[in-house]
Amino acid sequence: MAALFNHENRTRTAAHARTTTRYEIARTAIEFGAAIAFIIGSVFFFYDSLVYAGTWLFVIGSILFAVRPAVRLALEIRLVTLPDDIEQAGVLARLENGLAGDDAT
Template sequence: MPLFRHENRQRSERSKRIYALFEIVYTCVDFLAAAAFLVGSFLFFSEDTQTAATWLFVVGSACFALKPTLRLVREIKLYSIGDEDDLAKRLQD
């Protein structure tokens, strides 16, 4: 079964738990990115805090880069669970 298919998420209780866990982590990364950019934006108004603001923008950018990485890792994990389930079914037959 290909990656990024809805069926992969619903295949078993284990896949549902993994999907939910990754969604929670993904949402936390979203909030962290938003907070970093928001605080960085306010800090950028003062010359004294522009270096800190720049670092917060870098952190926010890293969070945005992490998001597609999390999705790909999640999908590969869900895909591999499907292979294990298929193998177990074949062994039972």
């Protein structure tokens, strides 16, 4: 079994690479969301009527920054649970699609 936070896990197989790409896209979207929330929240603090909304944008940005490492940990756990060889990957795909054991068709 592969170790957590081992950079080689990211490219171990094509499935590992695809998974890494998906999670990295999600992390990047979260980072942009957090940055935008903080920027807009900062601007809102210049206007008394928008301070309340600005505060909520800061809370949302903070939550997004807290989610970011959770996504990273989820990626690492997913990478170590993916099969390393093609035969295992095929069996796993059939199981995930509910096709294992349906040889009668």
